[in-house]
Amino acid sequence: MITGDITCEAPIISTSASFEWAQRLDGTIYRLRLAWNPRTFDWSLDIVATDGTILASGLGVRTRINSIGDLNDARLPPGQIYVEADPLDGDPGRTSFASTHRLVYRPVANVATALGTDEEVR
DSSP states (O other): OOTTOEEOOOOOOTTOSEEEEEEEETTEEEEEEEEEETTTTEEEEEEEETTSOEEEEEEEOBBTBOSSTTOOOTTSOSSEEEEEESSOOSSOOTTGGGTTEEEEEEOHHHHHHHTTSTTOOO
């Protein structure tokens, strides 16, 4: 994380397989949903507008990889959403968001600052 990155404060309960919350990202409020898939043993992310319009669904949630990636939709947050782990120990498991991993938003103004550094997100 670099100064200005935002830890997304999901209402995480270690026994829950999904979480939904409102989060302000670059000035716009979105509803974010994290869901655990027991068949593939990974998390996915949905980004929903406040009017209920699904902007992106089933995005992969990986450590140090931008979940929004190359999606080209002006309604999506313009920055990067990624997982940070402490220590950096792979992608999040079933209970990782309650302990070792956190979902982070890097505002668009910070993306260029991180390029070429150890903090760069792919």
